[in-house]
Amino acid sequence: MSRSDTTHEAPTAGTDSYDDASHQSPDETVRVCFLINKLAPDGAPTIVLNLVEQARDQPFDFTVCFFGGDDTLRTDFEDAGARVVDFGAVGEFPQFDPRSLPRMLRFFRRTSFDILHCHLPYSQSLGRLVGSVADVDHIVSTQHNVPANYHPIERVAERLTRPLDSRTVAVSEGVQTAFTGESEVFHHDTGRQWSTIPNGIDVDAFAGSVDAADGRAVRQEWGLSDSDPLYLNVARYEPQKRQSTLIEAMGEVIDSVPSAHLLIVGWGSLEASLREKVQSAGLSEAVTVTGRVPEIHGYYAAADAFVSASAFEGLPVTILEAMTAECPVVATDIDGVREVVLDGETGRLVPPDEPTQMAAAMRELADHATRERYGEQGCDRVRNVFTVEQMVSRYTRLYRSLDGRQRRENNAGEYENDA
Known part of the structure; x- marks a missing residue:
């Protein structure tokens, strides 16, 4: 089958293109799913694309899920070998289309991943909840901007669901400081949960x-x-x-x-x-x-x-x-x-x-x-x-450390701020 799938209506049992049978990986391969609002040529989708392109020859199997809307980068992801899944939402802000939620839940219940990597607050909040219900092994979130960039409701939802992360990543020290400065509200949010992995460019x-x-x-x-x-x-x-x-x-x-x-x-x-x-x-x-x-x-x-x-x-x-x-x-x-x-x-x-x-x-x-x-x-x-090679090295080491296929000693320091 093609590695590109589009779901606007949930497939019926037995013919679901999202069945685990269609998404098996060798034992040594880490199955990573990215969840993001849309595939517009913005900062966050571009960073994910760079990661997929640079790590394509490593033992990772990448799936990219997005809610709908702008899919400008879709072909680029497919050319890089990623499976692309569109949850079929519509509108200027497709992540807010409630019709995408049951499709998203069905997909994650039927498809196994080692790591769910969520980007941007709305995708993070939903991804954490759905990933936990679907029993995804590990959830990672990357914060691409400071909290002031987001709606107050998004900020509250993100903070409340953050404990579901295995690791929360900030793209700069300033972003991490901005988020952890709110941690007195949620005392479980400690520095140990966080890593800083700067964006990189080829x-x-x-x-x-x-x-x-x-x-x-x-x-x-x-x-x-x-x-x-x-x-x-x-x-x-x-x-x-x-x-x-x-x-x-x-x-x-x-x-x-x-x-x-x-x-x-x-x-x-x-x-x-x-x-x-x-x-x-x-x-x-x-x-x-x-x-x-x-x-x-x-x-x-x-x-x-x-x-x-x-x-x-x-x-x-x-x-x-x-x-x-x-x-x-x-x-x-x-x-x-x-x-x-x-x-x-x-x-x-x-x-x-x-x-x-x-x-x-x-x-x-x-x-x-x-x-x-x-x-x-x-x-x-x-x-x-700020090279893409440095960024990809840090993320792939993070994935392996969480997945248990790499030694976990000092797993915060080994991929954090080692530029």
């Missing part, structure tokens, strides 16, 4: 794609010359990302660098309002809200610098991408980001919601020598600390 592959991309074509598409200073932001159009701060900052940047331009690349609920803000500020010649683009490498190739005004982050993959592309970074001085960007070495850090300070840092990068220095040092930092 440096050689991404850098090669940027080198092969046509940055000049991107500039021409948006009416920019080769000499126009180009700032790039890649992020969802959501309140957390604070692109409005970047628009305000550009109003000050062009006072001294009139040919500068900002491309805001992404998608999300604020797309129309961001375009309105650009128009009302009279910045249509300096700022472009592009919407979703078919491929991103050409934009990194075209950019002189990368800018991020986020109010909070976990450990942003787009900043790792920018640094890999040797783009110097101007970003906000927040947990997660300051673990990646070193102020004055790989870029500049400024306080959140301060467009004037953001503009000053952006103007600083108008200097070519400064951009070159920050860009080279940033790429070196990613190669030393």
